[in-house]
Amino acid sequence: MADSETTIAYFTVVEDQRTGWTGGLLLLNSGGRPLEFQCTLPVRPSRAHEILFGPTLRDHLIGEIIGPLLVKKCRTPIGLLCVDQPEALVISQSVSFPIGIVVEAAELEEGPITDDTLIGSGEVTLAGSRLRVPMEQVEAVAAMAKRLVDLPDAIEPFDRIREAIKEAQSQIARAQKPVIVPSAEAA
Template identity: 25%
Template structure:
């Protein structure tokens, strides 16, 4: 598997947590934008919070944000990078490998998951680590190996800042609010 395109998938909360938006940025290996998609705001109702309980955030992340965003992409990425562990459940519902990227000192909230470091000394950036669910865990070494030269030249955390700003801009202009 050689990376030609990378998807950066994020979830963001607005209006004191009442509105949730997701976005995906598809880039080349230089992190230059190729395609961008953002969801309308998801506004869970009290009744949904009661019915879904602790599953609500996973349901919103995967079923209402992640999968719909992936389904409308014109350019499918070869790899998806996420910062929210709930998005890893997308691995069980589609075929594009999805990895969680964490700062080196961030704790992994799921026991037993293995991580691979990305920390080329010449990059001048803080080291990060990646992990994934069992379905793609055998490919984690290969994914790490292929991300190393990209990480050497590009901050792979930075596209998430772009996503957050783009979602905030959409939300402030009330785009997609019905």
């Protein structure tokens, strides 16, 4: 089993108009090799959910439903959780390990991240990228980042998650055999 002090998890959610919201969590060792991968089945909110949650639906799905579910399913202890969506930072309220947003990955996904979005956070360098974490966790995360010197990239794991989700969805689609309904003439 991996030492949680040297494990780093990445979490993101992919929204697809056709399939819904699918979350993925990839846990890596200090060198960037995968230890564990978890993903959800697509979540499709009902029209009633869309109406009732309104503009907070995205926050709810990413930070309160999909993220906590994947963290709970993870069997390997997590040392640090990196996210690329600000809505995922709320997961920190229910876990004991630090959570940070990889600024460059978030900006690729979400557009410019302002300091207003990350009030009360400090910056740590992780594998050449900026990681914003709560001020009270800056020292602990900086010490952890020093142990993660072999991590080749802090942004690329999010791409792996998106590709793995895409592959899982295509496998599900291939496994579903088309239903052939006999025509009335064949009866």
